[in-house]
Amino acid sequence: MTTGDNRLQRAERRALQREDEKYLSQPLNPGPDPRSISAHVRHVVRLFSNPSEDSPCATAMAHLGALYSRTVPKAQVACRRGCSSCCSQLVSVTAPEALWVADTIRRRARTVEKLRAADAATHHLSIEERLKSHLVCPLLEDDVCSIYASRPLGCRHFVSINLDACIATFVHGAEPQIPMPVSHTDVLYAIRMALYAAMRLKGLKDAAYELNAAVMAALAYEDAEARWLAGEDIFADVPGTRTIPPNFEQAISQLVAHIAPTV
Numbered sequence: 001m002t003t004g005d006n007r008l009q010r011a012e013r014r015a016l017q018r019e020d021e022k023y024l025s026q027p028l029n030p031g032p033d034p035r036s037i038s039a040h041v042r043h044v045v046r047l048f049s050n051p052s053e054d055s056p057c058a059t060a061m062a063h064l065g066a067l068y069s070r071t072v073p074k075a076q077v078a079c080r081r082g083c084s085s086c087c088s089q090l091v092s093v094t095a096p097e098a099l100w101v102a103d104t105i106r107r108r109a110r111t112v113e114k115l116r117a118a119d120a121a122t123h124h125l126s127i128e129e130r131l132k133s134h135l136v137c138p139l140l141e142d143d144v145c146s147i148y149a150s151r152p153l154g155c156r157h158f159v160s161i162n163l164d165a166c167i168a169t170f171v172h173g174a175e176p177q178i179p180m181p182v183s184h185t186d187v188l189y190a191i192r193m194a195l196y197a198a199m200r201l202k203g204l205k206d207a208a209y210e211l212n213a214a215v216m217a218a219l220a221y222e223d224a225e226a227r228w229l230a231g232e233d234i235f236a237d238v239p240g241t242r243t244i245p246p247n248f249e250q251a252i253s254q255l256v257a258h259i260a261p262t263v
């Protein structure tokens with residue numbers, strides 16, 4: 001039964017939450033049955049709304065990061081610890097990802113200074129110039145990601161099945177042609193869709209930003225996450241990096257319309 005505005009009543013939402021639990025520790029099923037992705041979207045909406053969480057964004061992104069790792073098929077990738085040549089690209093993040101990274105490095109003075117310097121060197125560049133700059137990510141330390149557990153979804157997804165192609169692209173400057181497992185891209189697409197749907201259902205802005213600038217914006221406030229979750233656009237001065245393609249937009253809108261009465 002739904003209320004007058006077509007939303008489920010509280011008891012029905014509780015029953016649905018119990019039903020959702022069955023899906024939350026499983027890999028994402030991105031097939032035509034929407035129950036798996038719907039369960040994860042509702043879960044992320046609940047996490048964004050949970051005042052007892054120290055960092056709802058960290059908890060939500062940790063959930064989605066773990067879901068990504070659990071869902072991608074085991075592929076023969078060429079990536080190894082210490083192989084970091086790809087960490088010289090523009091990284092796009094959503095606000096919850098930037099807030100998680102800021103939360104991770106806020107007390108690491110040296111890392112914050114590196115990030116501040118990197119942002120100062122690139123903040124004035126257009127996105128096209130930034131894409132061509134190939135500057136090493138300031139979060140890379142001794143060829144290892146210093147925020148590995150909280151790295152953005154785009155970084156989790158960037159894997160190669162051919163080391164020679166990476167060296168040609170990132171060391172010798174050839175046109176980028178990195179062979180990536182198609183299955184990984186499909187999973188990233190589905191998980192980003194879940195994240196965007198959850199942000200929209202919470203009334204949060206779902207823009208994508210350049211990593212360094214967005215994290216610096218979040219570091220400007222001790223209570224950055226609380227402000228953003230309350231609707232303050234603390235990223236207003238950070239340039240956006242990408243627009244949502246029409247087919248992705250349509251898929252997100254359909255998912256939001258499907259789930260809205262149940263949250």
Ligand code: SF4
Pocket residue numbers: 086087088089091137138139140141144145146147148151152155
């Ligand atoms: S955040 Fe980590 S994985 Fe991503 S580009 Fe920077 S160092 Fe590499």
